[in-house]
Amino acid sequence: MDITARIPQSVSRIGDALTPRFLVDADKALWPKGCERAPLWMFGMWLGPWLFLAAWGGIAAILCWGLALNQTNMNDYYGFAIWIWADLAVIALGGGAFFSGFLRYVAGKDKLKNIINYAVLIGFICYSSALLILGIDVGQPLRGWFIFWHANVHSMLTEVAFCLTCYFIVLTIEYAPLVLENRQLDRVPLFHKISHNFHEIMAVFAATGAFLSFFHQGSLGGVAGVLFGRPFAYREHIFIWPYTFFLFTWSAAAYGPCFTLLCTRIIEGITGKRLVSNDVYHLLGKIAGWMILTYFIAKTWDTVYWAMNTAPERGFHWREFYSDNAFYGVWILVVELLLGGIVPALLLVFKKTRENMFWLTVAVVLGVIGVSVNRWAMVLQVMAAPVMPFDQWALYYPSWQEVATTLLPVAYGVILISLSYRYLPVFPQERELGAGKAS
Amino acid sequence: MSGGKEHVEIPYQTKFGMVINLDKCTGCGACMVACMAENNVPVRYDESDKLRSITWMRVYKLTNGKPFPETDVCWLPRPCMHCEGNPAHGFSPCVSVCPAVATDYSRQTGIVSQIYTRCFGCRYCMGACPYKARYFNWWDPKWPDGMKQYLSPDVSCRMRGIVEKCSFCFHRYQRAMDKSFYQASQGGREDTRLLEEEYQTACAQACPAGAITFGDLLNPEHTVYKLIHATYKDKAFRILEKTLGTRPKVYYVSSKDWVEAAADNHTKKVAKAAPGGH
Numbered sequence: 001m002d003i004t005a006r007i008p009q010s011v012s013r014i015g016d017a018l019t020p021r022f023l024v025d026a027d028k029a030l031w032p033k034g035c036e037r038a039p040l041w042m043f044g045m046w047l048g049p050w051l052f053l054a055a056w057g058g059i060a061a062i063l064c065w066g067l068a069l070n071q072t073n074m075n076d077y078y079g080f081a082i083w084i085w086a087d088l089a090v091i092a093l094g095g096g097a098f099f100s101g102f103l104r105y106v107a108g109k110d111k112l113k114n115i116i117n118y119a120v121l122i123g124f125i126c127y128s129s130a131l132l133i134l135g136i137d138v139g140q141p142l143r144g145w146f147i148f149w150h151a152n153v154h155s156m157l158t159e160v161a162f163c164l165t166c167y168f169i170v171l172t173i174e175y176a177p178l179v180l181e182n183r184q185l186d187r188v189p190l191f192h193k194i195s196h197n198f199h200e201i202m203a204v205f206a207a208t209g210a211f212l213s214f215f216h217q218g219s220l221g222g223v224a225g226v227l228f229g230r231p232f233a234y235r236e237h238i239f240i241w242p243y244t245f246f247l248f249t250w251s252a253a254a255y256g257p258c259f260t261l262l263c264t265r266i267i268e269g270i271t272g273k274r275l276v277s278n279d280v281y282h283l284l285g286k287i288a289g290w291m292i293l294t295y296f297i298a299k300t301w302d303t304v305y306w307a308m309n310t311a312p313e314r315g316f317h318w319r320e321f322y323s324d325n326a327f328y329g330v331w332i333l334v335v336e337l338l339l340g341g342i343v344p345a346l347l348l349v350f351k352k353t354r355e356n357m358f359w360l361t362v363a364v365v366l367g368v369i370g371v372s373v374n375r376w377a378m379v380l381q382v383m384a385a386p387v388m389p390f391d392q393w394a395l396y397y398p399s400w401q402e403v404a405t406t407l408l409p410v411a412y413g414v415i416l417i418s419l420s421y422r423y424l425p426v427f428p429q430e431r432e433l434g435a436g437k438a439s
Numbered sequence: 440m441s442g443g444k445e446h447v448e449i450p451y452q453t454k455f456g457m458v459i460n461l462d463k464c465t466g467c468g469a470c471m472v473a474c475m476a477e478n479n480v481p482v483r484y485d486e487s488d489k490l491r492s493i494t495w496m497r498v499y500k501l502t503n504g505k506p507f508p509e510t511d512v513c514w515l516p517r518p519c520m521h522c523e524g525n526p527a528h529g530f531s532p533c534v535s536v537c538p539a540v541a542t543d544y545s546r547q548t549g550i551v552s553q554i555y556t557r558c559f560g561c562r563y564c565m566g567a568c569p570y571k572a573r574y575f576n577w578w579d580p581k582w583p584d585g586m587k588q589y590l591s592p593d594v595s596c597r598m599r600g601i602v603e604k605c606s607f608c609f610h611r612y613q614r615a616m617d618k619s620f621y622q623a624s625q626g627g628r629e630d631t632r633l634l635e636e637e638y639q640t641a642c643a644q645a646c647p648a649g650a651i652t653f654g655d656l657l658n659p660e661h662t663v664y665k666l667i668h669a670t671y672k673d674k675a676f677r678i679l680e681k682t683l684g685t686r687p688k689v690y691y692v693s694s695k696d697w698v699e700a701a702a703d704n705h706t707k708k709v710a711k712a713a714p715g716g717h
Contacts, residue, residue, distance in 0.1 A: 075490035079562030139560020139600025229532035229569035315704025
């Protein structure tokens with residue numbers, strides 16, 4: 001699917017004629033060596049809607065900052081809502097960065113060097129988005145630094161804040177050499193040396209990133225798991241960590257690579273180019289498959305234990321959390337555990353389906369849905385379910401400001417990926433694998 | 440958090456709490472009004488949206504769920520429970536989760552405080568509280584014309600974007616302790632321990648039926664102590680105490696079995712909320 005090929009020649013001619021020559025030359029000079037890109041006017045048209053979406057989200061964010069969080073539909077029952085779900089979801093999906101980095105630099109899976117740049121880029125987008133969302137979500141953003149200055153060491157959120165920030169710094173360090181490898185920047189000797197030397201020591205950052213990710217992914221799970229006043233979220237502990245601590249880390253490592261693969265499929269579809277060789281897909285898919293399968297077993301055990309022990313000890317039959325309301329039903333468990341759990345696991349574990357691009361794509365899409373539903377349940381369903389016997393379910397729908405600010409990171413991600421792909425050597429195999437023009 | 444070393448509790452100096460007699464509560468809402476006036480709680484033009492209005496003290500209407508003529512109704516005032524927390528770890532649900540120590544537990548009074556200037560509005564404590572006793576300031580605080588003249592100078596008004604909740608009228612405790620220390624320094628009293636009448640919450644004073652009793656749960660001279668340890672011994676109950684172990688400091692009393700049963704979760708529900716609560 002080469003988008004450039006679908007544009008009528010007459011339109012192409014008009015577009016070329018309207019683009020100033022010096023801009024075309026300047027743009028071309030920034031492309032990675034030996035790689036073809038879509039004409040500048042087409043790239044501009046591609047970015048246009050995403051910039052519009054980002055502007056819409058920006059306006060909504062400014063409204064939330066300026067007029068306070070009454071711009072949202074959050075309420076005293078839903079202190080955590082769609083933003084926090086988006087936050088947890090993007091962090092889980094961005095887990096491909098730390099896990100791929102771990103596999104590439106620490107476990108020695110050398111093939112992954114062909115996708116690691118892209119994984120880091122996606123991780124960078126996901127984590128910067130998460131920090132942006134948190135910056136909008138808190139009621140007093142200017143006091144955000146209190147979480148570091150007045151840190152409560154008993155709070156899982158403190159651990160999240162510290163590890164998230166540190167890991168974002170690590171991701172920035174991992175992404176920086178890629179930026180410096182831009183064709184023009186690389187001509188500056190200092191930048192060339194910096195990016196070269198960064199690559200040399202990247203294993204250290206990858207290991208640091210994996211360590212930090214273990215804790216912040218886990219502590220995000222702990223945020224829900226320690227809530228002993230909320231039987232739907234609460235889990236038993238191993239030492240000081242609830243089971244959700246380990247499940248969140250595990251699921252991020254399992255599903256994060258799925259998102260990396262899905263994004264790669266999308267960018268290949270849009271550009272009409274092969275950017276990553278099949279063996280990389282197969283390797284990462286295989287690892288993700290086994291991770292999802294083992295996660296599925298652990299999560300199923302956790303769910304059964306919770307349903308049989310944790311919930312009843314707190315006076316609840318597990319079905320109470322899936323009934324008596326207009327939205328939350330057993331279907332959530334089915335989507336999360338079966339459709340988003342065992343199905344993608346099996347599709348990725350079996351060689352025949354894994355090496356079929358259609359089924360691999362189906363598997364990673366289902367995986368992304370599965371982990372997103374899990375995060376939804378651990379945020380919004382926790383808030384929705386009543387705890388006091390005489391309390392009631394509270395359902396909620398987001399305001400347009402919440403939807404817009406949630407879409408802002410999506411637009412930002414597309415824009416950053418587009419710019420990075422156009423001007424940076426994100427995919428080392430691009431020249432080797434493909435020919436043909438693309439956007 | 441649980442696990443690790445066993446929690447060692449520091450002895451209390453005083454432990455303030457409430458006993459609410461639900462047989463006496465008529466659901467008039469005077470406690471709610473008194474609370475709002477005393478604590479400078481802002482008012483919205485439309486207070487009917489209870490998911491966004493601030494009611495430190497909220498009165499629930501419960502029903503036994505049976506059809507007429509067996510229908511029975513009970514009004515249940517719910518302030519912050521000032522939980523002592525699970526005995527295994529000693530943290531109340533909200534205090535342990537606040538990332539910036541904007542809410543704290545005092546072993547001097549047993550009161551869970553909220554530090555308004557420290558809170559940055561993450562709302563994690565709201566998610567942690569099973570009683571939904573914490574409220575977020577979704578708007579800048581506003582009062583109808585002229586009502587600002589009536590604001591209490593002893594209570595700071597809260598800005599938008601932070602969480603607030605019942606403080607057991609902590610400013611009254613501070614005022615009483617100031618007086619007590621002064622009198623003790625002047626030789627006017629032997630110690631600084633507060634007499635029951637020296638520190639009372641606004642809701643307890645405002646209740647026309649005398650349903651709310653407030654005092655030191657550790658002081659045998661206080662009525663709350665006598666109610667729990669003598670008058671209603673083994674009959675006073677606390678909401679969600681049996682299943683969640685939050686150890687609230689608000690006790691309830693009712694002669695109706697279904698009301699006591701409604702205080703905690705059971706696999707078979709015995710009561711539910713009815714429309715008409717405040």
